[in-house]
Amino acid sequence: MATWRDQVALVTGGGRGIGRAIARRLAREGAAVCVNYRERADAAESLVADIRGHGGRAISVAADVADDAAVEGMVDQIAAAFGAVTILVNNAGLSDRFRLENFDAGRLDAMRRVNVDGLIHTTRAVMSEMRRQKYGRIVNITSIAAFGTSLPDNAFYAATKAEAQILTRRFAMELGPFGITVNAVAPGFIDTELARGDADDDAWREITARIGALGMIGRIGDVEDVANAVTFLADPESGFVTAQVLAVDGGRMDYLGH
Structure with a gap:
């Protein structure tokens, strides 16, 4: 029976935000963790130092997932x-x-290269050994945007995440006979540096109150909410859960309808 100490985890984009929380949580469970990053070496290396300082196993590796x-x-x-x-x-x-009115094919292609092609590249890179071992856990971070929220201006981002979600299900079908589960976590609005952007404290309180009110729980999410869901799907004992897309959004109620 596989245990957490047997696990070797790769978290892409693991230096900041949601990825950072996921990497830290998997390391706390006992997995050895690779913190992947593209540009922010300082963030990735500080996380590795923190994990090692708490007795965990971690390395950081620079790689653009869009580059096979x-x-x-x-x-x-x-x-x-x-x-x-x-x-x-x-x-x-x-x-x-x-x-749509200011559609830019280059900007859409840039998103697709990371959000879709990157997912394909990493899955292909690890699946041979997973198939040989008859074991693997793959968790894709998508977005509730792919379900069709009413947030403006994100149609094309949502389209790339919808692609990621259908690939999750199709890859689960293809890899399932080899003991590999493939699932997705679709976060809602999560408190991260990227989400905050340039908002000052007053603006951020207004944003979080407004978006939090759209959910049944009445708050926005934090990175640990997502890390907890990923850990469940990555658990060695979650071997009968596959092809699922788990929304971690506090019960958002602003999806597009007919």
């Missing part, structure tokens, strides 16, 4: 340090907001 060769090289580095990846969390993502 870079992903393959990253997986080789992880194998050399800890062994084959058994948990893949596809968290790296790119968000851009624009409407």
Whole structure:
């Protein structure tokens, strides 16, 4: 029976925000963790130091998930340090907001290269060893935008996340016979540095009150809410849960309808 100490986790985009919380939580459970990043080496390395300082096992590796060769090289580095990846969390993502009237194919392509192609590259890079071992946990971080929220200007971002969700289900079908589960977590509005943007304290309180009121729980989410859901799906004992998209959004009620 697999245990957490047997697990080697790759968390893409793991240096900040949701990815940081996921990497820290998986390390706390006992997994060895690779914190992937593209640009923010300082954030990734500080997280690795923190994990190691608490007795955990971690490395950081720079790689752009949109680059297939870079992903393959990253997986080789992880194998050399800890062994084959058994948990893949596809968290790296790119968000851009624009409407149909100012559609920009280049901006959409940039999102797709990370949000869709990146997911494909990382899954392909780890699946051979997972299939050989007859074991694996893959968790894709998508978004409730893919369900069709009423938030303006995010139609094309939502489209890339909808692609990620259908790939989650199709990959689950393809990899399930090898003991590999593939699921997705779709966060709602989460308190992160990216979400806050340039908002000052007063503006942020207004934003969180307004968006929190759209949910049944009455608040926005925090990064630990997402990390908890990912940990459940990545657990060695969650082997009969696959092809699922779990919304972690406090029961948002602003989905588009007919």
